[in-house]
Amino acid sequence: MSQSCISDLVVSRLPLYLRAMDLMIDKGKKSISSHELGKQLGFSSSQIRKDLSQFGEFGKQGTGYDVGYLSEQLRRILNVNHIWDVALVGFGNLGQAVASYSGFIHRGFRIVALYENDPEKVGSKIGDLVIQDISEMVEDIRHRKIKIAMLAVPTSEAQNTAKTLIQAGVRAILSYAPITIAVPNYVRIEYIDPVSRLQQMTYYLE
Amino acid sequence: MSQSCISDLVVSRLPLYLRAMDLMIDKGKKSISSHELGKQLGFSSSQIRKDLSQFGEFGKQGTGYDVGYLSEQLRRILNVNHIWDVALVGFGNLGQAVASYSGFIHRGFRIVALYENDPEKVGSKIGDLVIQDISEMVEDIRHRKIKIAMLAVPTSEAQNTAKTLIQAGVRAILSYAPITIAVPNYVRIEYIDPVSRLQQMTYYLE
DNA sequence: TAGATTGTTAATCGATTAACAATC
DNA sequence: TAGATTGTTAATCGATTAACAATC
Structure with a gap:
């Protein structure tokens, strides 16, 4: 699966998702639903699920996304898991x-x-x-x-x-x-x- | 004609057009075609003509846009014709x-x-x-x-x-x-x- | 189990582009 | 006049959203 099929618009939102995850970690929040994250960032929950689904399945039905895990995955996707x-x-x-x-x-x-x-x-x-x-x-x-x-x-x-x-x-x-x-x-x-x-x-x- | 029908994507490009006009003025260039402006900014000429046409008719067939006039008009549209x-x-x-x-x-x-x-x-x-x-x-x-x-x-x-x-x-x-x-x-x-x-x-x- | 929420599909919505008659 | 370029239309392309079966 080539990366080239992913729109730059999607890529531009990933840092915002990562930012939000790190804020959640600071607050001690363990998991978050696409609905709640969307409300926080001003995006629709559909858009967040769609964006993330381009890179894998990171959520769990019923509970949403594990904050620590999603943060880690976003770092990997964005290539910022190193300095x-x-x-x-x-x-x-x-x-x-x-x-x-x-x-x-x-x-x-x-x-x-x-x-x-x-x-x-x-x-x-x-x-x-x-x-x-x-x-x-x-x-x-x-x-x-x-x-x-x-x-x-x-x-x-x-x-x-x-x-x-x-x-x-x-x-x-x-x-x-x-x-x-x-x-x-x-x-x-x-x-x-x-x-x-x-x-x-x-x-x-x- | 209500402003609310103009997309924020279009509005976000207007400052780039204005920036480019002011650069042209500095260089002493009097007029520019949508094709040339597009090349400079990395947009298609269609997009530039489409964007500008939402606000009026600023160009002339055969010669393109008068740099000074378009700069002035963009300032007016963006509300930066005053400080x-x-x-x-x-x-x-x-x-x-x-x-x-x-x-x-x-x-x-x-x-x-x-x-x-x-x-x-x-x-x-x-x-x-x-x-x-x-x-x-x-x-x-x-x-x-x-x-x-x-x-x-x-x-x-x-x-x-x-x-x-x-x-x-x-x-x-x-x-x-x-x-x-x-x-x-x-x-x-x-x-x-x-x-x-x-x-x-x-x-x-x- | 029942409620919640995902990932995904299809439908909708909107933005970009290609093409061209009008005209400078 | 002939060449160039506009403004605009219709076609294409892409992004967003609504809906829902799957499942935690």
Whole structure:
């Protein structure tokens, strides 16, 4: 059974299911029905059962889903049952904030490299990490076999930096630049653009 | 013609069209066809024409869309032809980064208030803004008629803070907390969760 | 056992695309 | 005028939901 038959829409919901499971674990809840989970996430129970059934049979009739087991299975499906090394490019305000965010590690990601243009910043230590010059980036990423990068460079440099990252072997990019970046189809790219989300909401205001 | 017949999927693409127009303006490009715009954004030309046609006739046969005019129209449609006042709640690492982000103002948003729990931080000035105690939040937001808030508080406080914001009159929330927040249906909410986006990509890796 | 809830099927609903007459 | 591109229609494609037999 090929993975390619699963819609990206379904995949995009799996992290939300996982998030919810981990919240349940914190609360000490042992099992949950699709109905209850749906209510919590704002999805229909049908949709949750349908989504999960694409990957296996994780529930029990009468009782629902075992929270610990489903969490484990979702981690396996999403490939976050191990920690991924991530590179962060750009250490301006945004890059600094991303670097200091503590929410990555327990959800499967660890920033292991920082690259920056500004010679003033290169060489500084942030926790255990030294900010490296961007000229070392390709060799370093290739050598360390880093596959995921977060992009926090200025918009004008985003496309070129992405290209360089891909040449170095990166296969997934999370970009904070408010611009669409062209990548080959063997590379995944996702965007974080808070302003677009705000504009989406103002459409409905007033 | 009621707005309610327009899908949120369509609305979510409008900010991307606007972003692209503004990039064109910077580049000095005067007009663009749906085909060229689609290529740039990774959408089909049909989809772009269909989306835009829901709001009016903005193009010209033979030449495509006038960049300046379409930009203006999209701003009008999205209600960002004026600047919205925005409140930011939570001034930890994340809140500080959001506050220092310079990309809001020229896309329609201005942070006009900062609220924080920590008495150590309350009273400090950030640019022109004073960090206010969260206890002043409801009265202040109500008085200033602020309708949009960004939520950068710890996960455990997100739901309650959102509730308070809504009581104060906020009608759109951009939440950075990795949790689904329940809101009444007259309130819009969007989420920024970089880790979910990363997990969505690792599904396809290896 | 009786009640609850799953996984799955078929029906519905909605979104995308292909095609083309209209026209700049 | 001839070429290009729109706005729109109809066809296709895909996603969501309702319903229910199976079963814990």
